[in-house]
Amino acid sequence: MTITFNNIVKTFSKSTEKEVSALQDVSFSVNDNEFVSIVGPSGCGKTTLLKILANLETQDSGTITYSNDQVPESRLIFQDQGLLPWLTVLENIGLGLELKGMESKKRDEKVIAFMDRVKLSGFESHYPHELSGGMRQRVALARAFLTDPDILLMDEPFAALDAQTRIILQEELLSIWNKNKKTVFFVTHDIDEAILLADRVIVMTDRPGKIHADINIKLDRPREITVMDNSEFKRIKWEIWNFLEKEVRKELSL
Amino acid sequence: MINFQKTKTFMRERFGAAAAIILFFLLWELFTRTNILKGLLFPYPSVVFEELAKGLTEGDYLENLFITSTRVVSGFTIGGGLGLLLGMLMGWSKKIRDFVDPLISAIHPIPKFALLPIIIIAFGIGESSRIIMISIGAFFPMLINTLGGVLQINPTYYQVLENYGGSTLDVFKKVVLPGSLPYVLTGARLSLKSSLTLSIGIEMVFGNSGLGTMLYRGWTALDMTYVYSILIIVSIIGIGSNALLARAKKKLVPWHEDASTN
Numbered sequence: 001m002t003i004t005f006n007n008i009v010k011t012f013s014k015s016t017e018k019e020v021s022a023l024q025d026v027s028f029s030v031n032d033n034e035f036v037s038i039v040g041p042s043g044c045g046k047t048t049l050l051k052i053l054a055n056l057e058t059q060d061s062g063t064i065t066y067s068n069d070q071v072p073e074s075r076l077i078f079q080d081q082g083l084l085p086w087l088t089v090l091e092n093i094g095l096g097l098e099l100k101g102m103e104s105k106k107r108d109e110k111v112i113a114f115m116d117r118v119k120l121s122g123f124e125s126h127y128p129h130e131l132s133g134g135m136r137q138r139v140a141l142a143r144a145f146l147t148d149p150d151i152l153l154m155d156e157p158f159a160a161l162d163a164q165t166r167i168i169l170q171e172e173l174l175s176i177w178n179k180n181k182k183t184v185f186f187v188t189h190d191i192d193e194a195i196l197l198a199d200r201v202i203v204m205t206d207r208p209g210k211i212h213a214d215i216n217i218k219l220d221r222p223r224e225i226t227v228m229d230n231s232e233f234k235r236i237k238w239e240i241w242n243f244l245e246k247e248v249r250k251e252l253s254l
Numbered sequence: 255m256i257n258f259q260k261t262k263t264f265m266r267e268r269f270g271a272a273a274a275i276i277l278f279f280l281l282w283e284l285f286t287r288t289n290i291l292k293g294l295l296f297p298y299p300s301v302v303f304e305e306l307a308k309g310l311t312e313g314d315y316l317e318n319l320f321i322t323s324t325r326v327v328s329g330f331t332i333g334g335g336l337g338l339l340l341g342m343l344m345g346w347s348k349k350i351r352d353f354v355d356p357l358i359s360a361i362h363p364i365p366k367f368a369l370l371p372i373i374i375i376a377f378g379i380g381e382s383s384r385i386i387m388i389s390i391g392a393f394f395p396m397l398i399n400t401l402g403g404v405l406q407i408n409p410t411y412y413q414v415l416e417n418y419g420g421s422t423l424d425v426f427k428k429v430v431l432p433g434s435l436p437y438v439l440t441g442a443r444l445s446l447k448s449s450l451t452l453s454i455g456i457e458m459v460f461g462n463s464g465l466g467t468m469l470y471r472g473w474t475a476l477d478m479t480y481v482y483s484i485l486i487i488v489s490i491i492g493i494g495s496n497a498l499l500a501r502a503k504k505k506l507v508p509w510h511e512d513a514s515t516n
Binding site for chain 1: 408410413414415416417419420428432433509
C-alpha cells in the first residue's frame with residue numbers, strides 16, 4: 001500500500017493570536033513497509049503531520065490517498081505519557097487487543113510472549129511510575145506492535161531518554177521492525193537517529209512546514225550503531241545539519 | 255507476598271498514635287487529680303470512660319449511634335451519589351459545565367447549615383428535612399472534587415484511546431473513571447465529614463434523637479462528663495470513616511503516588 005500526501009495544508013488559529021501556519025503544501029508519497037524519518041526545526045509541523053495520519057487532527061486542505069483505497073490502521077507512539085498510569089504493564093500492553101475485543105486469556109498469552117521479546121518479562125504487574133523511561137517506551141512499542149497496525153507513527157519516542165538508553169531502544173526498534181515490517185513515520189530532532197533508522201529522511205523547513213529535502217538512505221540492513229562511522233552516513237548527516245543550522249538560526253534571530 | 259518492612263512501619267505508626275492518645279488521657283487524669291485543671295470543663299477522664307461504658311451497655315448510646323449513622327450514610331449516599339454523577343457529567347461535557355457552573359459557584363460558598371430554616375419551612379421538622387440537609391452538605395465536596403478529578407486527566411490519555419479505536423464507553427471505563435478516582439475518593443472523605451457535621455448540628459437543633467441531641471442535653475444539663483463521653487463516640491465515627499476511606503484508596507488506586515504514603 002502506497003500512501004500519498006497531496007498538498008496538505010494546516011493552519012492553527014488561536015482566537016487571541018494571529019494564525020499560525022503549520023503545514024504548507026506538503027506532498028510526498030511513501031511505499032509499503034518503508035521507514036521514513038522526518039526531521040526539522042521545532043514547530044515545523046512534524047507532529048501535526050503525524051496527528052493528521054492518526055486522525056487526531058484534520059488538514060485544512062489537501063488529501064491523503066491510499067493505493068488500496070482502504071484507510072489503514074495506524075498506531076501513535078507518544079514521546080512520553082502514552083501509558084495509562086492506572087494500568088499495569090500487562091494491561092497497558094494488552095490495551096489495544098482488549099479494545100479490539102480479544103478475550104483476556106488469549107490476550108495475556110500474546111502479551112507475555114511479546115514482553116519476552118522486548119525484555120520486559122517479570123514486570124507484568126508493575127505500574128508505569130515504577131518503570132524507567134526506557135522501559136516505559138518498550139511498553140509503548142510492545143502495545144503498538146501487538147495490534148499489528150499498517151502504520152506506526154512515532155512522535156519523538158526516544159527524546160526523553162538518556163543517550164545510552166536511546167541507542168539501545170533504537171537497536172531494539174530496528175530488530176522488532178525487521179521481523180514485523182510496517183510503514184513507519186518517525187519524527188525526531190536527532191539527525192543521527194533519523195539516518196540510523198530510516199530508508200528515507202524527509203527534511204522540513206521552519207514554519208510554515210514545507211519539505212526541503214527527501215533523502216534516500218542506502219545503507220545496508222540490518223544496521224547497527226556502528227553504521228554511524230560509515231562515510232556515506234557522515235556525508236548525509238552534515239548535509240542535513242548544514243540546512244537545519246540555517247533554519248534554526250533564522251528561528252533564533254526572530 | 256507480605257511486605258514485612260511495610261507491616262513493621264505500619265505497626266510502629268499505629269503504636270505511636272495509640273501511645274499519644276493514651277498519654278493525653280493519662281496527663282489529663284494527672285492534672286485533674288492534682289487540681290492543676292479543675293472546674294466544669296475538666297471532669298476526670300476515668301469517670302468519662304466509666305460513663306461511656308455504662309451508656310454503651312445499659313444506656314441509649316448504641317441506639318442513638320445507629321440513628322445518627324443511618325442519617326449520615328443516607329445523606330452521604332444520596333448527596334454524594336448525585337455529586338459524583340453531576341461531577342462526571344460536568345467534567346465530561348463542556349456544554350453541561352458552562353451551563354451548570356455559574357449556579358454551582360453561587361451556591362457552593364454558602365455555609366450549608368444556614369439553609370436549615372428554608373429546608374424546615376419547605377419540608378417540615380421530620381426525617382426528610384434532615385436527610386435533605388445532609389445530602390446538600392455531602393453533594394458539594396463530592397461534586398467539586400469529582401469535577402476537578404476529571405478535568406486534571408492528561409489529554410494524551412484520551413488520544414491514546416481514540417488512536418486505539420476505543421468507544422465512548424471504553425474512554426469512560428479506561429480513562430475518565432480510573433483517572434478521576436483518587437480525587438473522587440478525596441471528595442468522598444470530605445463529603446462524609448460534611449455529612450457527619452451537618453447531622454450532629456441538625457440533631458442539636460431538632461432535639462429528639464441522635465448523638466447531636468445527646469450532646470445538646472448534656473450541655474443544657476451542664477453534665478460535661480456526659481458530653482465528653484458522647485464526643486468520644488462522635489470522634490470514633492470520624493476517625494473510623496477516615497481510616498476506612500484511606501484503606502479503600504490504597505486498595506483502589508495502587509498506582510497513585512498518594513496511595514503509598516497515606
